[in-house]
Amino acid sequence: MASIKEYKINNVENIKDRLDGARAIVLVDYKGITVEEVNKLRNNFRAEKVDYFISKNTWIKIALNQLGINDLDDYLKGTTAVAVSKKDEVAPARVLKKFVETELEKKEICSFKIGLIGKDLFNPKQLAQLAELPSKEELISKVLYGFNAPIASFVGVLGGIIRKFALAVDAIAKQKAKEN
Numbered sequence: 001m002a003s004i005k006e007y008k009i010n011n012v013e014n015i016k017d018r019l020d021g022a023r024a025i026v027l028v029d030y031k032g033i034t035v036e037e038v039n040k041l042r043n044n045f046r047a048e049k050v051d052y053f054i055s056k057n058t059w060i061k062i063a064l065n066q067l068g069i070n071d072l073d074d075y076l077k078g079t080t081a082v083a084v085s086k087k088d089e090v091a092p093a094r095v096l097k098k099f100v101e102t103e104l105e106k107k108e109i110c111s112f113k114i115g116l117i118g119k120d121l122f123n124p125k126q127l128a129q130l131a132e133l134p135s136k137e138e139l140i141s142k143v144l145y146g147f148n149a150p151i152a153s154f155v156g157v158l159g160g161i162i163r164k165f166a167l168a169v170d171a172i173a174k175q176k177a178k179e180n
Helices: 004-019 035-047 059-066 091-103 124-131 134-179
Strands: 024-029 050-052 081-085 113-116 120-122
Touching: 004 050, 004 059, 004 081, 024 091, 024 124, 035 091, 050 091, 081 091, 091 113, 091 124, 113 124, 120 124
Parallel strands: none
Antiparallel strands: 024 081, 024 113, 050 081, 113 120
């Protein structure tokens, strides 16, 4: 049977593994949310490949500090959940904001505390603004569409010129046929 100290060390190591390599770490104040709502929120996060967990603030702080992250220490007070994304920087903020708007009907519960995106801190207002951004895939498709649009227009114009030229040649050929 593991000692209490080993249990704590294992929990910190588990949290550290979950946080290591994160592109986005968002601390969430989950006060006032029911177990059923937490399960829905977890499912929403899971669908977006975001790891969402609740642990002791002390253990989270130790794990973050071992990873060289000290910026979040002051926010590890009260009820704290952690949303971590290793792929999409915006996903944790987007999922939580949408959940609060749809499932919690914008009640003043389950809110952002702070977010660490890359190496930058985002306050709750900035996280809400970030959540409005489309996903990375949507942005890439919009950029590619933007690159493609002028080319498609150019091809359309060239096609129109060629059609007009073909119609003019055809009209000339018909007129010459009538003259003969």
